[in-house]
Amino acid sequence: MSLASYLKSKLIPADVDEHINRIRKPIGSLGYDPWGYNNEAMKYGFSLTRLIYEKYFRVEAHGVDNVPAEGPVLIIANHSGQVPLDGLLIGFALASREQQPRIPRAMIERFFPTVPWLGNLLNEMGAVLGDPVNCAKMLANNEAVIVFPEGIRGSGKLYRDRYQLKRFGNGFMHLAMKYKAAIVPVGVVGCEETIPAIANIKPLAKALGIPYAPVAMPVVLPAKVHLNFGAPMYFDDLEIPEEQVTERVDKVKAEISRLIDKGLTERKRLF
Amino acid sequence: MTEQRRPHILITGAAGALARQVIKQLRDTCDLVAVDFREQVYLGDDIPSYCIDFTKRVFEDLFRRYEFDGVIHLGRIQSSQLTRMRRYNANVLGTQKLLDLSHKYGIKRVVVLSTYHVYGAVAYNPALIDESAPLKAAGLSADLVDSVELENLANIYLWRYPELNITILRPCNIVGPGVRNTISTLLASERAPVLAGFSPMMQFIHINDMADAIVRAYKKPVRGVFNVAPEDWVAYQHALKLCGCKRIPIPSIPPMVPNLILKTLKLKSFPSYLTAFFKYPVVIDGRAFAREFDFKPKRPLKEIFRFYRENKRPV
Numbered sequence: 001m002s003l004a005s006y007l008k009s010k011l012i013p014a015d016v017d018e019h020i021n022r023i024r025k026p027i028g029s030l031g032y033d034p035w036g037y038n039n040e041a042m043k044y045g046f047s048l049t050r051l052i053y054e055k056y057f058r059v060e061a062h063g064v065d066n067v068p069a070e071g072p073v074l075i076i077a078n079h080s081g082q083v084p085l086d087g088l089l090i091g092f093a094l095a096s097r098e099q100q101p102r103i104p105r106a107m108i109e110r111f112f113p114t115v116p117w118l119g120n121l122l123n124e125m126g127a128v129l130g131d132p133v134n135c136a137k138m139l140a141n142n143e144a145v146i147v148f149p150e151g152i153r154g155s156g157k158l159y160r161d162r163y164q165l166k167r168f169g170n171g172f173m174h175l176a177m178k179y180k181a182a183i184v185p186v187g188v189v190g191c192e193e194t195i196p197a198i199a200n201i202k203p204l205a206k207a208l209g210i211p212y213a214p215v216a217m218p219v220v221l222p223a224k225v226h227l228n229f230g231a232p233m234y235f236d237d238l239e240i241p242e243e244q245v246t247e248r249v250d251k252v253k254a255e256i257s258r259l260i261d262k263g264l265t266e267r268k269r270l271f
Numbered sequence: 272m273t274e275q276r277r278p279h280i281l282i283t284g285a286a287g288a289l290a291r292q293v294i295k296q297l298r299d300t301c302d303l304v305a306v307d308f309r310e311q312v313y314l315g316d317d318i319p320s321y322c323i324d325f326t327k328r329v330f331e332d333l334f335r336r337y338e339f340d341g342v343i344h345l346g347r348i349q350s351s352q353l354t355r356m357r358r359y360n361a362n363v364l365g366t367q368k369l370l371d372l373s374h375k376y377g378i379k380r381v382v383v384l385s386t387y388h389v390y391g392a393v394a395y396n397p398a399l400i401d402e403s404a405p406l407k408a409a410g411l412s413a414d415l416v417d418s419v420e421l422e423n424l425a426n427i428y429l430w431r432y433p434e435l436n437i438t439i440l441r442p443c444n445i446v447g448p449g450v451r452n453t454i455s456t457l458l459a460s461e462r463a464p465v466l467a468g469f470s471p472m473m474q475f476i477h478i479n480d481m482a483d484a485i486v487r488a489y490k491k492p493v494r495g496v497f498n499v500a501p502e503d504w505v506a507y508q509h510a511l512k513l514c515g516c517k518r519i520p521i522p523s524i525p526p527m528v529p530n531l532i533l534k535t536l537k538l539k540s541f542p543s544y545l546t547a548f549f550k551y552p553v554v555i556d557g558r559a560f561a562r563e564f565d566f567k568p569k570r571p572l573k574e575i576f577r578f579y580r581e582n583k584r585p586v
Contacts, residue, residue, distance in 0.1 A: 028502065028503035028505070028572070029571050029572055030505045030509065030513075030572055032472065032504045032505055032506060032509075033504065034398040034399050034472065034504050034554045035398045035472070036398075036504075038506075110395055113394040113395075113551060114394045115468075116466075116467060116468020116469055116523050116524055117468040118468075119468075119469070120469065120470050123472075128398075129394075129395065129396075131395065131397040133399075134397040134398060137397070137398070137399045
């Protein structure tokens with residue numbers, strides 16, 4: 001037995017192997033898709049994320065069955081916690097559900113592809129550069145796509161601003177309308193407490209070419225995470241002025257706000 | 272009863288492996304004339320072959336003598352060949368002369384071979400780039416300017432002289448027996464450099480499939496620009512592994528470091544101006560071409576890589 005297959009047998013339990021194989025992704029003859037997703041790498045990612053999801057953050061997910069089993073879907077959530085753990089946890093919740101699991105794609109910051117190893121690793125796990133063309137092509141491919149319309153405004157916010165939704169971009173609504181994609185709102189509670197930041201050193205971030213440089217403890221705290229998936233929302237594809245698109249975005253935002261409040265009420269303690 | 276006249280076709284870049292495959296597919300049904308500005312090649316007694324600089328006046332004599340119906344322009348000097356200035360003359364001015372003569376002598380079909388390099392490798396590229404995407408290569412390296420200029424020129428002629436029926440093909444990496452481009456040389460070598468921590472998605476098309484695509488394009492006079500790529504993808508470092516290449520990592524950050532190292536080493540197989548293509552993906556969408564010309568590549572990636580694994584240094 002070679003080292004690679006020995007490691008695989010140790011790290012990837014048979015049920016994970018079978019579970020991932022069961023989810024049919026549109027991949028080429030060598031297991032890749034155009035964005036770099038790789039079935040084999042996904043199995044390692046899934047096994048590792050299971051530990052983080054179940055043991056470290058002890059995630060409680062409600063309503064994950066609200067995500068349609070097929071067709072284009074936009075999973076829209078609030079962004080928080082400096083690093084994109086929220087995307088990972090939402091992705092795992094959907095990929096691990098018993099009935100008709102799906103491996104969703106997360107749209108990531110434009111900064112990631114320039115980081116060696118990490119950029120490729122994220123791509124192999126299904127993350128994709130957050131470009132509207134990518135999102136459009138994936139919806140056309142009937143993928144489920146996780147989008148954080150707050151972008152770095154959300155993930156980079158400080159602890160004192162926790163659970164306050166920042167401005168939502170309108171891009172996701174235009175794509176949902178064009179590709180007749182269902183929008184599933186998600187309220188994430190708990191990720192704000194994983195890396196609480198008290199300040200952002202903007203000059204340092206600029207010098208390093210990164211979106212923000214938080215002043216925070218160099219650890220990820222094991223906060224308990226609650227994910228609340230709302231009922232799918234559908235919008236028609238009529239030509240409407242931008243003002244009305246913003247109104248539709250606000251509807252989604254209000255629903256996410258409601259789901260966050262639900263999570264906060266459910267939460268008994270931080271850790 | 273008069274016998275129907277066989278089509279007369281001028282094929283440029285005759286010394287290249289791709290042109291030879293195209294010639295092989297067309298020689299039974301068409302009267303071919305082969306030219307190359309690098310060397311004269313013998314292609315059999317039935318195919319006249321010339322070594323000619325397109326910018327010289329004698330080139331026009333071929334058009335007078337052979338009364339061409341169509342032109343297949345494969346004679347693009349790759350970025351790894353010649354100096355920047357000579358390449359510009361050959362690719363841009365040479366192509367302009369070729370298109371001018373095609374217009375003057377009433378050619379009815381022109382197929383121009385371009386490359387996916389024109390899109391440029393940048394970190395912000397989406398995947399499945401389609402033909403209407405901007406060509407960013409010129410802004411990234413002066414060594415790719417001639418590739419973009421060649422395209423612009425062909426595009427201007429495409430709209431100005433619709434009767435020429437110009438089709439521009441932008442293939443992904445062409446590989447296979449006899450191919451001498453950068454990527455083929457890398458796959459064929461024992462050891463290949465990689466940028467540490469970067470393994471961009473790549474697409475490969477077998478030379479015989481590409482020749483098939485060119486012949487199909489020639490036979491159906493649909494004007495336009497088309498990407499040519501199979502619907503299959505692989506990460507660069509994985510491709511090297513499947514070809515049996517040992518990977519030699521080059522430090523990749525900060526970005527100045529690999530450029531400095533490659534400029535110092537002057538590796539022909541890993542030129543510094545192509546560094547970005549080994550760092551960021553340029554994944555093109557070939558579905559429009561496949562639909563329009565009913566094209567489906569026949570050789571899978573595994574077969575292509577097996578060839579390289581079993582034939583180290585095939586050229």
